[in-house]
Amino acid sequence: MPSWFKTTFLYASAFASAAVLATACDPSYGIRSFRCDPSEGDCPTKYGAGTYVCCSDDPAAIDLSTPEELALPSYGGGSGIPLYASANNNNSTSGFCIDTSSVPPAAGIMEVGAGQGCPLPCNPTWDQADITAVCGTATSCCASVELQDSDCGLDMSMGANGCWRPVTGGDIQGLSGIDVSDWSASDHATHQDPGGGGCEQFVAVQAAAISSAGLSTNQALFACFRKLSVANQRGFCQGAMDCPLANPAYRDACEQKNDAEGRLDCG
Template structure:
């Protein structure tokens, strides 16, 4: 139900035809707006003359000249530094996205990148204001597209007084310097990008030739894995009149990890 609620909220914001999910002509699931750009069947509406794009919402990026740097993605005509891993020109490598009606995103707020032209601009809700403005533009906000699920959370003993649950990241994959708490398998979590890392491997295969001396494909692959994330790190840039609050920023909202902290009585976690 958490997924359905946020999808419907974003459907209203982006002007996506919500009736497509319950159309009498086609039998789409209630979460028809979610799609997988890299999947065999994006499951986007195709009825009548409407065209829908399966748009990645993951802005993860790597600067090939400095693979350890934390950078924002460089999209056509926008500030930013790194090569997008799962969006823009690499939209087809993402396992998470949204079906967006072609032409529904204003040109000023849409990507111009090959493979993602007309899609909303992906962003990370955790970015600071400078990073957000570099990618989204001045005055825009970044809204998370899907809610976290409890399976996306990991207990971090270094947080709070007795450990706190937080969203898991690729850095927590065994051997990558984090908590060594996951293998990032297909069913280990609910909203994780690129389960098992196959699309990171595809990215590396196409980018190895651009690496500087002393950096090889294995280094780049680990860097890609470290940038994998769950729902809290994915969103779309929004701007314009009457757009000043994201659906998951309403007063009193608690995400799945925060709820786990609440239920187990953990303190100093916020």
């Protein structure tokens, strides 16, 4: 999708509609504010004049030719197969109820499937060049949810005496990170795909492509696990703005733990 075309549209209308849903939706749908779980499909299919989809906010993607490297998602022109967005939207456990009829076609996911019409997920920790590549020029990628205390792991390789930082799937025990997680449902607060069922589904569906790439099932599965994240790596492309959680004065849950414990050189 050309950058100039993507930046013609902003996503404000989609998020405004989601905010309306937060206060007006039928509580029998079990929606927590306008957060939702795409794997459960817990948005109304229709509310008033809108058509709501539980849209994943996770841009994690994998290029099977280089599975351990960063890959930008294919919906943004990259080489990576989206793990939790676009056609694999319903593998995700993290999303927002979005009125997809309010997202201009050129500003949303075009691929036919579960995530069609959803706004483009992005990773706020990407560098600006990658954000521009996926979102277009004059855009921002803002985190959609705050980290919680249980999303942090102590990394002794950082700072003067170790630093708390957001965990990733690479920190699952046995995957060569800081071995602080089993990624179970109760292990963290905002982690994607607790238990790894979405990764297992991805590997099953992509079995032929995985084999063609010369990977074993376990290699592909572990590569998927390493792409898992907590809330700091999930968001949506938006028009250029100052992201509230990127304000220099804001201290996330992990930074607050470092401050409280007097840990040095942690940023």
